[in-house]
Amino acid sequence: MPRVGEQGQSALLNRRVLVVGAGGLGSPAAMYLAAAGVGFLRIIDPDSVELSNLQRQLLYRTKDIGESKAACARATLTAINPDVTVEALTMRFTPENACDCLQDVDFVIEATDSAVGTFAVAGACHDARLPYCYGGLTEFGGQVMTVLPGRTACIRCLFGSDVQPAAIDAESPPGPLSPVPGIVGSTQAAEAVKFLIGIGTLLVNRLLIVDALGMSFRTVPVRPSADCPVCGGCSPAISV
Ligand SMILES: [Zn+2]
Numbered sequence: 001m002p003r004v005g006e007q008g009q010s011a012l013l014n015r016r017v018l019v020v021g022a023g024g025l026g027s028p029a030a031m032y033l034a035a036a037g038v039g040f041l042r043i044i045d046p047d048s049v050e051l052s053n054l055q056r057q058l059l060y061r062t063k064d065i066g067e068s069k070a071a072c073a074r075a076t077l078t079a080i081n082p083d084v085t086v087e088a089l090t091m092r093f094t095p096e097n098a099c100d101c102l103q104d105v106d107f108v109i110e111a112t113d114s115a116v117g118t119f120a121v122a123g124a125c126h127d128a129r130l131p132y133c134y135g136g137l138t139e140f141g142g143q144v145m146t147v148l149p150g151r152t153a154c155i156r157c158l159f160g161s162d163v164q165p166a167a168i169d170a171e172s173p174p175g176p177l178s179p180v181p182g183i184v185g186s187t188q189a190a191e192a193v194k195f196l197i198g199i200g201t202l203l204v205n206r207l208l209i210v211d212a213l214g215m216s217f218r219t220v221p222v223r224p225s226a227d228c229p230v231c232g233g234c235s236p237a238i239s240v
């Protein structure tokens with residue numbers, strides 16, 4: 001791949017990515033990042049593998065049921081690419097442990113399964129000025145947006161300043177159709193790789209909306225909001 005080349009591949013090997021959540025989105029995202037040769041992956045998830053996870057969480061096999069997702073994820077990712085160092089943390093990402101979780105990483109994949117988790121990652125990444133890619137799922141679709149804190153619209157700009165994450169979670173739709181998380185999580189991995197090697201155009205200041213039923217992909221603009229409680233509108237004039 002001329003636009004990546006040895007230089008890009010070498011750069012990936014020296015980069016470090018945190019994947020918050022090793023479920024439907026974190027599975028394809030982490031697997032592609034490992035396969036692409038990102039040198040260090042930190043995987044955080046508090047849960048154990050359940051039978052119902054297996055229809056969409058490709059990191060796991062039937063034999064893994066009952067085991068720590070983070071530990072199983074490490075085994076799968078290391079098997080995909082033994083050159084990748086995988087740190088597995090069986091814990092929930094919270095504002096209290098965010099500083100440790102974000103330490104020494106270059107990019108964050110936000111792959112939690114709740115708005116509470118999404119907002120926790122978004123707030124912590126803003127404070128640390130760490131770029132991240134948000135992924136969300138509906139029953140038959142999903143959405144993706146990349147955020148460069150202090151430079152582009154953030155997740156709270158997208159959701160609005162008044163919204164309560166717990167209220168969003170209370171109305172969350174049923175689990176997504178099996179292949180949909182693969183589409184969304186793979187897109188998040190693509191954003192990470194592009195950022196890490198500095199190619200292409202990122203999904204910033206716009207939201208990708210995937211509708212698997214109609215099979216359409218469209219983007220809508222997201223403006224930095226002066227009312228945003230996280231970024232306060234940052235600097236929308238900066239081009240990326
Ligand atoms: Zn904002």
